[in-house]
Amino acid sequence: MTTTPGQGRRVRPLAAALTSVVGTLGVTVALVATGTISVAQGRAGQGAQQLGDPDHGVCRGVDARCYHDWGNFDTSKGFKVLLYTRTAGPRHANLGPALAPGTNPPLSDANAVQKAVVKMGADHGFQVDHTEDVSQLSSPAALFKYNAVIFYSTSRDALDDGAQTSLRQYIRGGGGFVGVHNAFGTEYNWPWYEGLLGNANFYDHGPAQPGTVRTVNRRDVSTKSLPSRWDFSDEWYNLVPAPTRVRVLAEVDESTLSQGVRGNYHHPGHGDDHPVAWCQYYDGGRAWLTTLGHDAKDFSTDGSFPGAAEFQKLILGGIESAMGRKPFCK
Numbered sequence: 001m002t003t004t005p006g007q008g009r010r011v012r013p014l015a016a017a018l019t020s021v022v023g024t025l026g027v028t029v030a031l032v033a034t035g036t037i038s039v040a041q042g043r044a045g046q047g048a049q050q051l052g053d054p055d056h057g058v059c060r061g062v063d064a065r066c067y068h069d070w071g072n073f074d075t076s077k078g079f080k081v082l083l084y085t086r087t088a089g090p091r092h093a094n095l096g097p098a099l100a101p102g103t104n105p106p107l108s109d110a111n112a113v114q115k116a117v118v119k120m121g122a123d124h125g126f127q128v129d130h131t132e133d134v135s136q137l138s139s140p141a142a143l144f145k146y147n148a149v150i151f152y153s154t155s156r157d158a159l160d161d162g163a164q165t166s167l168r169q170y171i172r173g174g175g176g177f178v179g180v181h182n183a184f185g186t187e188y189n190w191p192w193y194e195g196l197l198g199n200a201n202f203y204d205h206g207p208a209q210p211g212t213v214r215t216v217n218r219r220d221v222s223t224k225s226l227p228s229r230w231d232f233s234d235e236w237y238n239l240v241p242a243p244t245r246v247r248v249l250a251e252v253d254e255s256t257l258s259q260g261v262r263g264n265y266h267h268p269g270h271g272d273d274h275p276v277a278w279c280q281y282y283d284g285g286r287a288w289l290t291t292l293g294h295d296a297k298d299f300s301t302d303g304s305f306p307g308a309a310e311f312q313k314l315i316l317g318g319i320e321s322a323m324g325r326k327p328f329c330k
Helices: 112-124 161-172 181-185 191-196 308-322
Strands: 002-004 009-012 080-084 127-131 148-152 176-180 202-205 209-215 229-234 237-239 246-253 275-282 285-290
Touching (some): 080 112, 112 127, 112 148, 112 308, 148 181, 161 191, 161 285, 176 181, 176 308, 181 202, 181 237, 181 285, 229 308, 275 308
Parallel strands (some): 080 127, 080 148, 148 176, 176 285
Antiparallel strands (some): 009 246, 202 237, 209 246, 246 275, 275 285
């Protein structure tokens, strides 16, 4: 990662190459650094390295010139998001039972995520439609009704061909995307979607356990009200590949994970730089991502679950910035 001088911004870089031509020998020397190397501190983490850095063939990163402001959203009518929680594989308990077809089907108390995000929107002045019906994503026109689309713990092949096309055209037209927790366990075999996640994908996780989150960028809307360190419990996803060319917002301090970070498929963790939240511009749109969000208690409000209030501030800021209501990825 690199930190922009004087701005306190941490950016996970694309593999960098430094080329030098030496005299008549024409010798080219390339030095390649992966996103797991912390250039700013002059040290490398002890976790997994060389985790891949494909380009994905699109404009992506932290440069706002990658955004397509093509007039597809009329914010004078307010702000509206689509929460998508379809699972075609493992289903997280905090999603509750599968939802009926259509948009805004009835929710039970067990549908903790859906109820919490709908309430978050009501409390903060934006509308939330929820669905697990892939036909509701069947056309770009259907998606352009929303300022952002949220994938919360979707799993495996949660989109059909039509929905894949719609999502890609929606993002290319300036749409916003928020990916939470097992959004990283979704559409494994679609490289464009992996790029949307920041060139990142879920590989495995260690034991669900308490740890300490470091807020490494406090300029962004999603993190500016968070403390520099806060306690939280999660599954602490290990990633292959690890994100590149993104603005890292928060990391987990692996030294605070008492049960270790090694995953069930033997990923050794990410060492000193283990990201848990980041943002980027991607292929015309905005993408805000976090691997956090495993437990239904993440949305508790009684102080019984450490870090719940901070998590809620984190994703609220991510949603509001991805949909263009607040500044994005600062």
